[in-house]
Amino acid sequence: MDERKQRVLQAVVQDYIESAEPVGSRTIARRHDLGVSPATIRNEMADLEMLGYLEHIHTSSGRIPSSKGYRFYVDGLMQPTRLTDEEKTQIDRWYRARVKRIEEVFQETARLISHVTKNVALVLAPQMTKSAFRCLQFLPLDDRRSVAVLMTDAGFIENRIVAMPSGASFEDFQRMARVINDCLAGCTLDAIPKAAYRKIRSEISDEELYEAALDVISRALDDREGRNRLYLGGTREILSQPEFRDVERVKEILLMLEEEELLKEILSAHLGDGLRVTIGQENDYKGIQDCSIVTATYHLDGELLGTIAVLGPTRMEYGKAMSLLGYMNEHLSDVVRRLGWQG
Amino acid sequence: MDERKQRVLQAVVQDYIESAEPVGSRTIARRHDLGVSPATIRNEMADLEMLGYLEHIHTSSGRIPSSKGYRFYVDGLMQPTRLTDEEKTQIDRWYRARVKRIEEVFQETARLISHVTKNVALVLAPQMTKSAFRCLQFLPLDDRRSVAVLMTDAGFIENRIVAMPSGASFEDFQRMARVINDCLAGCTLDAIPKAAYRKIRSEISDEELYEAALDVISRALDDREGRNRLYLGGTREILSQPEFRDVERVKEILLMLEEEELLKEILSAHLGDGLRVTIGQENDYKGIQDCSIVTATYHLDGELLGTIAVLGPTRMEYGKAMSLLGYMNEHLSDVVRRLGWQG
DNA sequence: TGTTAGCACTCAGGGGCGTCGAGTGCTAAC
DNA sequence: GTTAGCACTCGACGCCCCTGAGTGCTAACA
Numbered sequence: 001m002d003e004r005k006q007r008v009l010q011a012v013v014q015d016y017i018e019s020a021e022p023v024g025s026r027t028i029a030r031r032h033d034l035g036v037s038p039a040t041i042r043n044e045m046a047d048l049e050m051l052g053y054l055e056h057i058h059t060s061s062g063r064i065p066s067s068k069g070y071r072f073y074v075d076g077l078m079q080p081t082r083l084t085d086e087e088k089t090q091i092d093r094w095y096r097a098r099v100k101r102i103e104e105v106f107q108e109t110a111r112l113i114s115h116v117t118k119n120v121a122l123v124l125a126p127q128m129t130k131s132a133f134r135c136l137q138f139l140p141l142d143d144r145r146s147v148a149v150l151m152t153d154a155g156f157i158e159n160r161i162v163a164m165p166s167g168a169s170f171e172d173f174q175r176m177a178r179v180i181n182d183c184l185a186g187c188t189l190d191a192i193p194k195a196a197y198r199k200i201r202s203e204i205s206d207e208e209l210y211e212a213a214l215d216v217i218s219r220a221l222d223d224r225e226g227r228n229r230l231y232l233g234g235t236r237e238i239l240s241q242p243e244f245r246d247v248e249r250v251k252e253i254l255l256m257l258e259e260e261e262l263l264k265e266i267l268s269a270h271l272g273d274g275l276r277v278t279i280g281q282e283n284d285y286k287g288i289q290d291c292s293i294v295t296a297t298y299h300l301d302g303e304l305l306g307t308i309a310v311l312g313p314t315r316m317e318y319g320k321a322m323s324l325l326g327y328m329n330e331h332l333s334d335v336v337r338r339l340g341w342q343g
Numbered sequence: 344m345d346e347r348k349q350r351v352l353q354a355v356v357q358d359y360i361e362s363a364e365p366v367g368s369r370t371i372a373r374r375h376d377l378g379v380s381p382a383t384i385r386n387e388m389a390d391l392e393m394l395g396y397l398e399h400i401h402t403s404s405g406r407i408p409s410s411k412g413y414r415f416y417v418d419g420l421m422q423p424t425r426l427t428d429e430e431k432t433q434i435d436r437w438y439r440a441r442v443k444r445i446e447e448v449f450q451e452t453a454r455l456i457s458h459v460t461k462n463v464a465l466v467l468a469p470q471m472t473k474s475a476f477r478c479l480q481f482l483p484l485d486d487r488r489s490v491a492v493l494m495t496d497a498g499f500i501e502n503r504i505v506a507m508p509s510g511a512s513f514e515d516f517q518r519m520a521r522v523i524n525d526c527l528a529g530c531t532l533d534a535i536p537k538a539a540y541r542k543i544r545s546e547i548s549d550e551e552l553y554e555a556a557l558d559v560i561s562r563a564l565d566d567r568e569g570r571n572r573l574y575l576g577g578t579r580e581i582l583s584q585p586e587f588r589d590v591e592r593v594k595e596i597l598l599m600l601e602e603e604e605l606l607k608e609i610l611s612a613h614l615g616d617g618l619r620v621t622i623g624q625e626n627d628y629k630g631i632q633d634c635s636i637v638t639a640t641y642h643l644d645g646e647l648l649g650t651i652a653v654l655g656p657t658r659m660e661y662g663k664a665m666s667l668l669g670y671m672n673e674h675l676s677d678v679v680r681r682l683g684w685q686g
Numbered sequence: 687t688g689t690t691a692g693c694a695c696t697c698a699g700g701g702g703c704g705t706c707g708a709g710t711g712c713t714a715a716c
Numbered sequence: 717g718t719t720a721g722c723a724c725t726c727g728a729c730g731c732c733c734c735t736g737a738g739t740g741c742t743a744a745c746a
Contacts, residue, residue: 235578379690
């Protein structure tokens with residue numbers, strides 16, 4: 001593919017991303033200074049179509065890029081946009097104004113990304129269960145209940161009200177906490193060894209108390225990892241995309257966005273790959289083969305925390321999405337650290 | 344208004360709620376057994392229009408109810424639907440499956456209501472600041488930070504990571520907690536008297552430590568009462584309403600739903616009124632004068648907790664919305680109590 | 687006097703049709 | 717290899733007409 005073809009392809013993709021209308025040869029001749037006439041561009045476009053980079057609804061409608069065309073554009077033609085300092089400070093201000101607690105980071109990140117890109121944003125939060133147990137403490141609530149507070153090395157803090165078995169005192173609970181802290185020290189929450197349970201069993205003789213202890217642990221665990229782990233943003237933003245002009249189309253994608261398991265699967269498939277773009281038919285899942293996904297994984301001190309992604313029509317501002325996610329990539333760690341994650 | 348007119352009005356409202364199409368005289372004659380011909384019904388409908396209960400887009404389109412018409416229907420004609428036992432157990436199951444922590448009750452309630460009614464649901468959660476301070480405890484995190492856990496009488500538990508001033512030890516923090524617990528005992532969080540602050544000041548000599556104490560208190564306070572207090576559900580459900588067939592209309596209402604302050608204002612206006620219906624033009628806010636709102640306030644042991652509401656087009660299944668909210672009214676207390684709210 | 691049948695009238699929605707404009711593909715000339 | 721020219725295609729738009737649902741009015745009926 002010679003250079004002129006590439007410039008034509010680039011022109012088509014850029015114009016189509018901007019206008020959402022099929023692009024014709026004259027438009028390109030007018031708006032891009034290629035130094036050749038529409039007729040020549042037409043010839044080039046016909047070639048590009050033969051090569052599979054462009055598509056045609058019918059004769060006499062302009063061209064639109066194919067998945068392959070977008071792919072070539074993203075890999076080679078696109079000039080990477082950089083966030084301006086102003087944009088960066090805006091992002092900073094967003095977090096400072098809205099995020100008060102570590103738990104809110106993920107939802108707000110999703111909101112921010114969707115707001116900037118006008119597409120759906122997905123944030124796969126780190127699994128609490130992947131982080132190491134730090135300590136469990138009890139606080140007295142009243143004579144029959146107390147509050148269990150579980151902390152992990154990653155900085156998660158989880159609280160629960162637990163009923164105390166009749167006859168048990170708050171001191172029993174504190175003793176139980178000491179036992180649990182001893183036995184679970186350093187375990188990651190998703191892989192508590194059987195031995196730890198046996199040890200707890202042997203140290204807590206009272207049956208009811210032992211049950212309560214297990215209850216505390218399991219309830220602390222089963223919370224975050226379920227449906228709370230995926231955060232969505234921008235289901236309203238996409239209404240401004242011309243692709244979603246008719247409500248049926250919107251309903252379709254919203255329905256899909258409700259299937260959390262599916263989304264997690266899609267995101268998990270990209271885990272650990274750094275910044276990655278999946279375009280149109282490259283998607284395995286049929287329902288989004290007219291969409292593209294840009295994913296990035298974010299880290300803290302070298303450890304993988306989770307994935308953030310932008311999901312939108314293939315006609316997406318890839319440069320913008322990628323630079324934003326790229327920045328987030330680095331920036332999220334700072335936010336997380338500032339809010340008390342353990343450094 | 345004689346009985347036949349009422350029966351005609353009822354027929355028009357019911358049919359229109361069901362079909363979302365203007366209702367004609369023949370349709371009514373066919374579908375409702377009024378014992379008179381379409382011509383007679385036409386005459387009655389003309390009268391009802393004169394009286395302001397029905398409206399006309401143009402000659403020769405069927406009638407649709409006016410706000411006044413809906414009002415008459417809701418107040419007198421509508422047969423109140425009751426939730427079946429099956430529906431009740433479904434609601435119960437919903438909560439048991441999805442709500443693990445008290446904080447999730449509100450979001451899930453919004454989801455449930457919107458799911459059942461296919462309209463937007465709003466849940467105004469109780470203000471944490473309205474409940475009384477119970478106690479503040481610290482847990483050690485590492486050598487420079489600790490976790491503050493604040494509990495209120497209503498059962499809210501709030502945790503925060505706070506930095507310890509250099510030189511301060513965890514024991515200092517525990518002492519501080521004792522002072523604060525003494526001074527704030529019984530205060531409601533939105534009305535901490537100046538005297539309490541003075542007392543804390545006098546007991547904590549270290550300047551930095553005092554600042555940290557204030558920080559803990561204020562941070563615990565400013566959290567829940569802000570944007571976290573209103574929960575929304577069903578922004579996707581409304582897409583299935585024919586009123587929102589065109590995207591512009593959807594965008595309009597979604598935009599409005601983002602204005603939390605406005606929504607809170609609207610809901611707050613209904614606080615304490617029990618079950619209440621506001622129809623179309625009865626709404627003060629212009630943007631929703633083609634919508635209706637059904638609100639209900641929920642209580643626990645006689646104390647007002649918050650408001651739940653259904654927002655949808657005037658063509659709404661009032662009976663269903665009202666019976667659902669009515670049931671929630673009673674039921675929410677149970678859920679809340681089960682999850683550890685103080686009884 | 688209330689009810690009904692009949693009839694003229696109205697209006698939205700849908701199909702058919704011609705026009706316009708943007709765009710292509712092909713060919714011949716440069 | 718590039719370009720101008722030209723025939724062709726197709727969607728969008730506006731126009732017209734038809735149809736069907738519905739009304740309002742009037743006159744006849746019980």
